[in-house]
Amino acid sequence: MPGEVRRFNEGKSENRPPEGLARRLAAIIAADIVGYSRLMGMDEEGTHARVTRYRRELIDPTIAEHHGRVVKNTGDGFIAVFDSPVEAVRCSIVIQQSVTGRSASLPAQQQILYRIGVNLGDVIVEPDDVYGDGVNVAARLERMAEPGSVYISGGVYEQIKNKLVCGYKALGDKRVKNITDPVTVYRVLADPSAVKAARQVRGLVAALAIVLVLAVGTGIGAFWLFNRSEMERQGGETARAPVAPPPSASAPPSAAPAAPGTAAAPTPVVAPAPAGAPSLLSEPEMVMLPGGSFAMGSNEDATEKPIHRVSIRPFAIGKYPVTVREWKVCVAANACAAAVLGAGAEDDRPITNVSWADADQYAKWLALTTRKPYRLPSEAEWEYAARGNTESKFWWGATLSLGKANCKGCGDPYDPAQPLKVGQFAPNPFGLYDMGGNVAQWVEDCYHRDFAGAPSDGSAWLAGDCFTHVLKGGSWRNDPSYVRPASRDQYDTAVRYPTHGFRVARSE
Amino acid sequence: MLTRRLLLASAAASALPLRFALATSAPSDAYLYIISPNNGAKVKSPFWCRFGLRNMGVTHAGDAYPNAGHHHLLIDVKEPLDPNEPIPQDKNHLHFGAGQTEARVDLPPGKHTLQLVLGDANHVPFTPMVMSKKITITVLPH
Numbered sequence: 001m002p003g004e005v006r007r008f009n010e011g012k013s014e015n016r017p018p019e020g021l022a023r024r025l026a027a028i029i030a031a032d033i034v035g036y037s038r039l040m041g042m043d044e045e046g047t048h049a050r051v052t053r054y055r056r057e058l059i060d061p062t063i064a065e066h067h068g069r070v071v072k073n074t075g076d077g078f079i080a081v082f083d084s085p086v087e088a089v090r091c092s093i094v095i096q097q098s099v100t101g102r103s104a105s106l107p108a109q110q111q112i113l114y115r116i117g118v119n120l121g122d123v124i125v126e127p128d129d130v131y132g133d134g135v136n137v138a139a140r141l142e143r144m145a146e147p148g149s150v151y152i153s154g155g156v157y158e159q160i161k162n163k164l165v166c167g168y169k170a171l172g173d174k175r176v177k178n179i180t181d182p183v184t185v186y187r188v189l190a191d192p193s194a195v196k197a198a199r200q201v202r203g204l205v206a207a208l209a210i211v212l213v214l215a216v217g218t219g220i221g222a223f224w225l226f227n228r229s230e231m232e233r234q235g236g237e238t239a240r241a242p243v244a245p246p247p248s249a250s251a252p253p254s255a256a257p258a259a260p261g262t263a264a265a266p267t268p269v270v271a272p273a274p275a276g277a278p279s280l281l282s283e284p285e286m287v288m289l290p291g292g293s294f295a296m297g298s299n300e301d302a303t304e305k306p307i308h309r310v311s312i313r314p315f316a317i318g319k320y321p322v323t324v325r326e327w328k329v330c331v332a333a334n335a336c337a338a339a340v341l342g343a344g345a346e347d348d349r350p351i352t353n354v355s356w357a358d359a360d361q362y363a364k365w366l367a368l369t370t371r372k373p374y375r376l377p378s379e380a381e382w383e384y385a386a387r388g389n390t391e392s393k394f395w396w397g398a399t400l401s402l403g404k405a406n407c408k409g410c411g412d413p414y415d416p417a418q419p420l421k422v423g424q425f426a427p428n429p430f431g432l433y434d435m436g437g438n439v440a441q442w443v444e445d446c447y448h449r450d451f452a453g454a455p456s457d458g459s460a461w462l463a464g465d466c467f468t469h470v471l472k473g474g475s476w477r478n479d480p481s482y483v484r485p486a487s488r489d490q491y492d493t494a495v496r497y498p499t500h501g502f503r504v505a506r507s508e
Numbered sequence: 509m510l511t512r513r514l515l516l517a518s519a520a521a522s523a524l525p526l527r528f529a530l531a532t533s534a535p536s537d538a539y540l541y542i543i544s545p546n547n548g549a550k551v552k553s554p555f556w557c558r559f560g561l562r563n564m565g566v567t568h569a570g571d572a573y574p575n576a577g578h579h580h581l582l583i584d585v586k587e588p589l590d591p592n593e594p595i596p597q598d599k600n601h602l603h604f605g606a607g608q609t610e611a612r613v614d615l616p617p618g619k620h621t622l623q624l625v626l627g628d629a630n631h632v633p634f635t636p637m638v639m640s641k642k643i644t645i646t647v648l649p650h
Contacts (some may be wrong), residue, residue, distance in 0.1 A: 122609060466605070478596075497631060499597060
């Protein structure tokens with residue numbers, strides 16, 4: 001294996017050559033305010049204050065919600081990039097609707113309205129700017145757009161037409177300044193009049209959705225009640241218990257989705273459990289770890305150098321990786337993606353095929369519903385937890401022992417096709433299962449090529465462009481070297497892969 | 509009807525056991541190649557590796573558009589790929605699921621092989637496999 005193989009997009013570092021970041025495909029939003037100079041001329045302070053408020057309260061959160069990133073602020077607008085054209089257009093529609101809604105009460109000459117253009121293209125994304133023809137086309141589309149509307153290029157249209165339920169009006173091929181080929185332009189019908197026209201149809205869909213919600217809700221409710229009484233009858237015994245019987249306080253109710261079918265329906269069902277009944281939420285079982293300091297890293301691989309001392313404050317970490325059962329509860333609450341669940345995904349297997357963004361979303365949802373500071377562990381916390389006060393290559397010693405972890409070459413039990421149920425191997429000295437092998441686990445940190453300049457206080461290292469995040473522990477498809485607590489790898493932040501999972505941490 | 513469509517959509521990108529992953533077909537004239545470095549080149553590390561693809565398009569992992577996939581760069585890989593399984597993810601199999609068309613690669617001095625493989629929405633090679641010629645480069649000592 002090469003000592004060090006990496007992509008060069010993990011942020012600034014001393015050795016980094018001056019060239020920019022890699023080219024990549026991105027959906028680009030260009031937006032600006034109609035008649036900005038006129039508005040400023042009329043009421044400079046008022047306009048500025050309003051625009052700032054719109055940005056803070058409406059626009060920036062919407063972009064973040066759709067996994068986009070503002071790469072450039074212009075005086076009267078911004079440019080944002082998205083991995084997914086669907087998310088980019090969805091985000092644009094939400095921005096237009098919320099801004100139009102907010103402006104509606106103001107007199108016409110004071111209204112702030114945006115024009116938005118969306119294009120898909122190969123661009124060069126730098127930390128604070130973005131370059132390429134793709135950006136220029138987005139900017140031209142923006143300038144063509146009617147106030148309050150979203151114009152998209154043919155490239156975007158082709159990618160979203162079957163995915164986003166809204167109207168598209170073809171405006172034909174337009175010549176774009178300095179671009180050789182004409183660009184096909186579509187208008188997304190999301191302005192107030194189009195919404196009004198679409199409302200009747202939407203009403204019908206909503207009625208259908210309500211019927212569905214009621215049906216599914218009744219089913220889930222009955223199932224939940226049944227399970228609950230069952231659980232009570234069994235004196236709080238849990239349904240999960242992969243190896244060690246967990247304490248009843250964190251009993252996973254296995255309540256949520258009765259069948260994968262209901263889990264996949266996008267029905268806004270099952271509100272977060274009311275406060276006062278936290279034990280009924282499927283909170284992952286946590287293990288409280290003492291604080292301490294340890295030597296992080298190793299000399300086995302260039303990416304794990306230099307070995308450095310890190311202090312860790314006491315914190316709690318998941319005893320197992322987050323399971324399919326736990327993920328389903330989040331799906332049922334309409335907060336996590338159903339798409340990552342396979343038809344036959346068994347409840348006690350770790351959830352897989354999650355991107356870092358998916359994992360982060362789960363942790364945020366869990367924190368919100370439980371009102372406890374759940375989050376992803378930092379890379380330092382993960383390694384500290386995996387070592388369990390040992391300093392050897394593996395937590396059990398200096399050499400590989402078979403049957404200690406789930407990896408390709410780690411011995412039995414082993415299934416090449418899928419991860420094993422959580423907790424099939426002996427726990428490490430901290431009582432944690434699957435800290436290495438089974439599923440590779442996302443941590444909070446952005447990927448950096450090595451530990452030069454890494455924090456020493458146990459916090460997550462978030463500097464850099466964060467295009468990729470750190471994965472720890474390796475999966476069942478990796479070789480034994482990935483099972484080492486110090487081993488680290490990286491993967492694109494927003495991309496799903498079938499061997500990637502995660503566990504949660506909680507600050508105390 | 510609504511539900512069924514959603515179920516189908518979710519099945520396409522789901523975490524089914526790996527052996528159930530279905531192969532996606534590629535046009536027979538699809539051509540994947542490494543634009544740079546050239547076969548036999550002597551380079552200083554890190555270097556740019558640029559990916560070329562003809563008669564197919566580049567899209568994001570997870571998107572199942574016809575005739576489109578995303579790049580994977582195999583470094584010093586000797587074992588043949590399993591055509592029915594997702595392309596492995598490790599330090600020798602780099603994934604470019606965000607639609608990247610080039611990468612900065614950092615390798616220790618010595619001879620290395622590079623090869624591109626196109627993967628579908630679920631990171632599984634196409635049928636027929638869309639794969640570049642394997643090239644050998646020499647990374648010069650610092």
